[in-house]
Amino acid sequence: MEHCEAKCGTAEQEQALEAVIEASRSTPGCLMHILQEAQAIYGYLPMPVQKKIAEGLGISLSEVYGVATFYSQFSLKPKGKHRISVCLGTACYVKGSDKILEEVEKELGIKCGECTEDGLFSIDSCRCVGACGLAPVMMVGEEVYGKLTPDKVKGILDQYKEASK
Amino acid sequence: MANMINLKINNIPVTVPEGSTILDAARQANIVIPTLCYLKDVNCVGSCRMCLVEATGARGLVAACVYPVSEGMEVKTNTEKVRKSRKMTLELMLSKHKKECLACERAGNCELQRLSIEYHCDPQYFASDDTRHPIDFSAPYVVRDRDKCINCMRCVAACNKQAVGAIGAIQRGYNAHVGSAFEMDLMSSVCVGCGQCVVACPVGALKERTTVDDVWDAIANPQKKVVFFTAPSVRATLGEAFDNPVGTNVEGKMVAAIRRLGDVEVFNMDVTADLTIMEEATELLNRIQTGGTMPMFTSCCPGWVKFVEQKYPEMIPHLSTCKSPQEMFGGLLKTYYCEKMGIDPKDLYVVSVIPCTAKKYEASRPEMGGEVDTALTTRELARMIKTAGIDFNSLPEEEFDNPFATCSGGGTIFGATGGVMEAALRVAAKLLDGNFEVIDFHEVRGTTPIKEATYKIAGKEIRVAVASGLANAKEIIEGVKNGTRHYDFVEIMACPGGCVNGGGQPTLPDSIRNSLDLKSLRAEALYKSDTKNEYRRSADTPVIKMIYDEYFGAPNSEKAHKVLHTHYHEDKRI
Numbered sequence: 001m002e003h004c005e006a007k008c009g010t011a012e013q014e015q016a017l018e019a020v021i022e023a024s025r026s027t028p029g030c031l032m033h034i035l036q037e038a039q040a041i042y043g044y045l046p047m048p049v050q051k052k053i054a055e056g057l058g059i060s061l062s063e064v065y066g067v068a069t070f071y072s073q074f075s076l077k078p079k080g081k082h083r084i085s086v087c088l089g090t091a092c093y094v095k096g097s098d099k100i101l102e103e104v105e106k107e108l109g110i111k112c113g114e115c116t117e118d119g120l121f122s123i124d125s126c127r128c129v130g131a132c133g134l135a136p137v138m139m140v141g142e143e144v145y146g147k148l149t150p151d152k153v154k155g156i157l158d159q160y161k162e163a164s165k
Numbered sequence: 166m167a168n169m170i171n172l173k174i175n176n177i178p179v180t181v182p183e184g185s186t187i188l189d190a191a192r193q194a195n196i197v198i199p200t201l202c203y204l205k206d207v208n209c210v211g212s213c214r215m216c217l218v219e220a221t222g223a224r225g226l227v228a229a230c231v232y233p234v235s236e237g238m239e240v241k242t243n244t245e246k247v248r249k250s251r252k253m254t255l256e257l258m259l260s261k262h263k264k265e266c267l268a269c270e271r272a273g274n275c276e277l278q279r280l281s282i283e284y285h286c287d288p289q290y291f292a293s294d295d296t297r298h299p300i301d302f303s304a305p306y307v308v309r310d311r312d313k314c315i316n317c318m319r320c321v322a323a324c325n326k327q328a329v330g331a332i333g334a335i336q337r338g339y340n341a342h343v344g345s346a347f348e349m350d351l352m353s354s355v356c357v358g359c360g361q362c363v364v365a366c367p368v369g370a371l372k373e374r375t376t377v378d379d380v381w382d383a384i385a386n387p388q389k390k391v392v393f394f395t396a397p398s399v400r401a402t403l404g405e406a407f408d409n410p411v412g413t414n415v416e417g418k419m420v421a422a423i424r425r426l427g428d429v430e431v432f433n434m435d436v437t438a439d440l441t442i443m444e445e446a447t448e449l450l451n452r453i454q455t456g457g458t459m460p461m462f463t464s465c466c467p468g469w470v471k472f473v474e475q476k477y478p479e480m481i482p483h484l485s486t487c488k489s490p491q492e493m494f495g496g497l498l499k500t501y502y503c504e505k506m507g508i509d510p511k512d513l514y515v516v517s518v519i520p521c522t523a524k525k526y527e528a529s530r531p532e533m534g535g536e537v538d539t540a541l542t543t544r545e546l547a548r549m550i551k552t553a554g555i556d557f558n559s560l561p562e563e564e565f566d567n568p569f570a571t572c573s574g575g576g577t578i579f580g581a582t583g584g585v586m587e588a589a590l591r592v593a594a595k596l597l598d599g600n601f602e603v604i605d606f607h608e609v610r611g612t613t614p615i616k617e618a619t620y621k622i623a624g625k626e627i628r629v630a631v632a633s634g635l636a637n638a639k640e641i642i643e644g645v646k647n648g649t650r651h652y653d654f655v656e657i658m659a660c661p662g663g664c665v666n667g668g669g670q671p672t673l674p675d676s677i678r679n680s681l682d683l684k685s686l687r688a689e690a691l692y693k694s695d696t697k698n699e700y701r702r703s704a705d706t707p708v709i710k711m712i713y714d715e716y717f718g719a720p721n722s723e724k725a726h727k728v729l730h731t732h733y734h735e736d737k738r739i
Contacts, residue, residue: 059330063333
């Protein structure tokens with residue numbers, strides 16, 4: 001396999017991606033699986049990674065990109081070390097989760113879908129994490145924070161900022 | 166024989182083979198079901214919902230273009246429910262469509278417009294989404310206007326069928342649209358410029374990058390001497406733009422029409438097709454005799470050349486160094502012709518008329534030195550003729566201007582897949598064996614995607630292959646690379662069927678494309694002209710003899726290399 005024009009992350013990441021492509025390339029319909037694995041390796045799907053997948057599978061980049069932009073689980077932008085996901089599902093929404101999202105955006109100075117410059121946080125919204133009893137809910141990484149109010153947001157984010165100092 | 170299925174469409178009994186769609190059956194019974202996304206052999210996905218009909222046994226309305234018939238089925242194509250559904254589908258498309266119909270060059274020839282009129286649509290029934298995106302003017306050959314696109318995906322299917330995949334379906338739901346990966350512009354994408362997307366588009370979302378105004382300016386400029394030359398296939402298609410049946414050869418009227426555009430000379434590009442053959446056949450024999458890189462691939466199709474440069478740059482040494490007939494003509498006019506006529510090359514404005522969008526790109530390549538000032542598609546020429554108020558069908562038949570009028574039949578068949586191969590074989594065989602008299606090489610004719618043949622000439626076996634459509638070209642290249650295919654000479658045309666089916670040819674509605682074999686009908690016009698020609702072999706025409714006697718000396722001479730040959734660049738793209 002030829003090397004993609006821009007470097008695909010670290011040598012370890014590139015090796016891992018190559019292994020994933022090699023292992024699944026002969027399975028019909030393997031593109032979704034490879035994209036999921038690639039996102040697990042890189043955290044997102046930048047152009048060099050998508051090019052490597054297209055080349056490895058012998059399909060066009062536009063096809064890879066089409067699938068990557070069709071499913072909301074895939075991201076074309078890098079994610080932060082701590083991924084914040086504010087639930088905008090029905091229960092959380094009626095309990096005012098839009099105000100929680102606004103507060104997170106204000107606190108971090110970025111918009112939903114973006115990543116802070118220091119790479120510490122990224123914000124996304126999601127539809128229901130299955131904890132409607134705790135609405136409104138947000139997740140930071142794998143941690144769930146329930147019964148939120150806007151004034152609780154700063155304290156939660158500060159814990160993560162402190163921990164990474 | 167296939168099992169036959171009996172059904173009724175609008176109470177009319179129809180019998181069709183098992184596996185037929187409702188649309189097939191309706192066509193057989195001369196019942197029209199409107200289609201939009203359906204394009205025979207290219208796009209059969211049932212996504213646009215225009216062809217919805219009622220069918221017994223089905224839960225809701227079904228898409229006739231993909232729904233198979235079954236025994237005893239009763240189909241209704243014109244009920245209140247069906248009409249309302251189609252009308253709403255159209256009005257939803259219109260809500261997002263940039264309705265600049267008066268200024269759109271597809272007006273009058275737009276499938277969405279025709280259906281909207283037929284279904285009495287209210288273009289404002291749904292509030293218009295007037296979000297506008299920049300028009301992609303990045304490429305010198307094709308322009309893409311996303312806001313006119315109706316997401317029928319015919320262009321995407323055509324591009325994928327070419328194994329190029331420069332455009333695809335991006336995002337989902339209301340944001341779904343056609344575009345290149347990472348929203349890059351066409352010129353940065355893997356697009357090769359073949360224009361198959363343009364002839365597939367039912368609306369005005371894709372068109373050539375027009376240079377008609379530049380040509381009018383040159384004609385109006387007293388400092389400029391304007392010369393036109395027309396590619397072999399243009400005479401076989403231009404008539405379609407003036408309601409002639411597909412396959413009408415309008416060579417004489419075409420020449421007359423161009424002459425009436427202004428004070429211009431009209432030359433025959435078949436002459437430089439002959440010249441290409443002289444150079445290419447000689448190059449082939451040289452490669453065979455000196456152990457050069459084999460097999461040799463033809464290089465007259467700029468879409469194919471771009472495909473090799475971008476996808477298989479390692480195969481560049483296999484490409485013939487010959488320029489295409491268009492660029493040979495440019496070179497010939499700006500050197501030999503200018504010297505002969507005492508014209509300063511700066512004052513000569515060269516217009517080629519071609520069936521192709523990629524030729525516009527070719528003319529802009531820096532290594533071609535701007536020898537062809539501009540390239541017009543068949544469609545653009547038709548537009549100029551209409552603007553000039555010329556009544557095309559009542560024109561007299563006129564002849565090309567000297568000194569570049571007389572061609573061989575070999576030059577003419579360049580416009581069809583297999584034509585270059587056959588013309589080259591006619592000349593190469595005679596060069597190898599002076600007594601070789603075969604003129605017709607039937608094995609390389611026809612629209613079969615890949616044609617192979619082996620000819621024994623002067624004790625040598627010459628293995629040839631002809632492919633049209635880039636997916637087939639890809640198959641040939643892969644076979645040559647992995648050692649499963651062995652040839653001496655390979656002709657490739659990017660467009661399925663060759664130039665007669667090029668991306669610059671008149672756009673015909675799906676109703677015609679789905680019922681006629683355009684490729685064969687148009688090619689037939691060229692083969693008929695070949696048989697009628699007094700000269701069948703490129704080497705035999707007085708014009709070719711004159712060009713070599715007066716200027717180049719011999720094929721592949723140093724002077725010929727300077728003017729008639731070129732080189733290629735690796736441009737690897739994924």
